[in-house]
Amino acid sequence: MSSRTLFDKVWDLHTVRTLPSGQNQLFIGLHMIHEVTSPQAFADLRAKGLKVPFPELSVATVDHIVPTEDQSRPYADGLAEEMMVAIARNCREYGIRLFEPGSGKQGVVHIIAPEQGLTQPGMTVACGDSHTATHGAFGAIAFGIGTSQVRDVLATQTLSMSRLKVRKIQVDGRLKSGVYAKDVILHILRKLTAKGGVGFAYEFAGSTFSAMSMEERMTVCNMAIEGGARCGYVNPDQVTFDYLKGREYAPTGDNWAKAVAWWTSIASDADAQFDDIKTFRAEDIEPTVTWGISPDHGVGVGESIPAKESFTQDEWATIDEAYQYMDLKAGQPIAGVVIDVAFIGSCTNGRISDLREAAKVITAHGGQVNAKVKAFIVPGSEAVKVAAEAEGLDKIFTAHGFEWRNAGCSMCLAMNPDKLKGRQVSASSSNRNFKGRQGSPSGRTLLMSPAMVAIAALEGKVSDVRAVLNTSESLQKKN
Amino acid sequence: MSATISLISGRAVPVVGNDIDTDRIIPARFLRCVTFDGLGEHAFEDDRRQLTAAGKTHAFDDQRFTGAKVLVANSNFGCGSSREHAPQALAKWGIDAIVAVSYSEIFFGNCVAMGLPCLRVSVADSEAIQAAVVKDPAAQVAVDIDKLEVRVGGQTWKAQMGAGHRQQFLTGQWDATSELIAGLPQVRATAGKLPYVSSFA
């Protein structure tokens, strides 16, 4: 059968049956668990006397509440300690693998599963976390779910779900220097809005995505959810296979060739039918920064805060709220907005390539973190930390005044001790700029790429990373 | 089989604004817990505190809406984090039904799994219902899942809900777990056909 998308193929292969409600019972091939959204699910299993029929298809780690400085146990935060004890006990009791701090495999759930080779093309993936969309970078269909559904997956390895429509987001061309995967997705969100994707799976297609590394594709798919899409994916290709080869849980020996053949077969057909198609050109994308309180409130770093009238009228109240909360005015340039905190990390941009780009910018700039700024870098996993240290990136960061931490979600949502204070403004490589997201109910967040966070930290304000990259290129020519 | 849910009636509380995310419904610091108990009092906590500090009152603090069962919101309600703590906090506060223009899908799915029906109305109708509730906070609001209507005083607005979900509430099958468990033999058959489940061996 041809003319099918990857979404259609994966959906059909994993459909167990149609439920009386009309929804599908969908098999989940990889279930990931973390400490925040799982304890109530396990408690419910226990209360109802339910078993876990496929414990080998679940994997757990701890990331949200883990402190990134002092990790000695028991944790200073008694509630965090209680959650750690609960997940260890739950995993032990139900026979589920748990990657704990110190195992070398702990980290943000969406970073470790790809890193270990657990996430593979053609799978269905679920996790009690909205950024599960990240795993779509491998050509998997990956859903964020709530706690009741975590219980359902544990008890049956399935979910009750309705089929989605598929929108192709076609981006062609080469990204300009200083423009990263993060800018691509912030640009798409800005154009398609935070709710434009409701009811859809997003297929990211075109030469811009083909040219991206797996890590860049993960950054893009990670934020599909911020556009309202339930999941996002990129079709698997040689880049995908090269990334997976040799990873701990990837197929080996004779099975590798069988796997590649199957993975290739599940990609969207050349004449696949989509419910909708949107196209963009890579050259039109600038380094992008959010100025408001929703991830679709982005502008190019050379632009000014947009006027309310440039939005549809039903958005005006939100836009007014955003001006007020952020204390920014329409017409004011985004460049130059003063920051207090700089955070590089999270499942969007806490991978080794992100840290390399940040280090490159810091080296090119040559200065120290601005005296008024607190800047810290949190590797997305223990493995990222080891890799960064092996390359000497940590030395670059600390020599320039950045703090270097242990793996975790950290100030992406500030459930651990890393938090904004009062009205502080952060330049953040994470994915959400919601009111109060980074730990202070009145704190403010500007989302941008890790390279842009690095330059903002050094300059103490939102700045165009291209100024540094271009100067360093011309200096290199002079020398 | 869970309880059938066809009509919720009681007073309503309007929460005005588009894109109200789950971080606002329940801030992350309240997720440091191993049960959902006690979340109700923290619903919208930061929004409430900020308004109070500014000399204003959030609808959840407004005594006129105390005891409300129906939450009336606008577009893209519950976007952001997948935390079921958000609808749990609303339910624990006392909300039994939500009426809004649209919902984030994960939030909607969480609500179905909890037996908390979410109906959709047009932009204009969401505002009209909110206005009617503000005008007469004591009015009984009926959220009728069978007739797909919202009624306040003498006025009636048409509402929507997907046919499958409507059926789930009306027949008491919104808690999918037992149905999913009944399919376990077929689940094993599906798993057996997926090459990656056996590592392609």
Ligand code: SF4
């Ligand atoms: S890094 Fe942020 S978005 Fe990602 S899983 Fe952790 S808290 Fe969620």
